[in-house]
Amino acid sequence: MHIHYNTFRNYRMSSLYARRMARLSARIFGNVFRPTSSQSMKVVQLMNEKPREHKPEVTEYYPPHTEVYKMMRRLQFLGLYRDEHADFRAEMKRVARLKGKAPPKKGEGKRALKRK
Structure with a gap:
């Protein structure tokens, strides 16, 4: 040069x-x-x-996490992939809701009830 x-x-x-x-x-x-x-x-x-x-x-320093995540969610929705950890979290939320331990919906918490 x-x-x-x-x-x-x-x-x-x-x-x-x-x-x-x-x-x-x-x-x-x-x-x-x-x-x-x-x-x-x-x-x-x-x-x-x-x-x-x-x-x-x-x-290309970092791996494409967001693209992989979106692709896996789409495959999970189609039934071609099963994320056991996500299934476990959903099951734990469902059990907590059945026990009455789940967080309240927006606008139904203690602070919102005080205003009414």
Whole structure:
């Protein structure tokens, strides 16, 4: 990506045609035509890279939990998958409701009854 400064010095001394060809070559291959410092080259390289949000190592860092959860819920609804833990929680809620231990519905709690 980076061409040495000596190469550019040779282009400066050469003919107009050679300089124009060097500039065209730099444009085609994405190189910088004018001599630049290492700090400026770092900026050029940063601008040539893909943005962080488009890099797969950044975007695919975490597994797709939400998509998997939605897919499993759909399969569970269709009867193709059985989540025993969810079934256990639903059963425990049902048993608590039968015993009268379930939380009250919205608007039927102690605080709501005080207002009436």
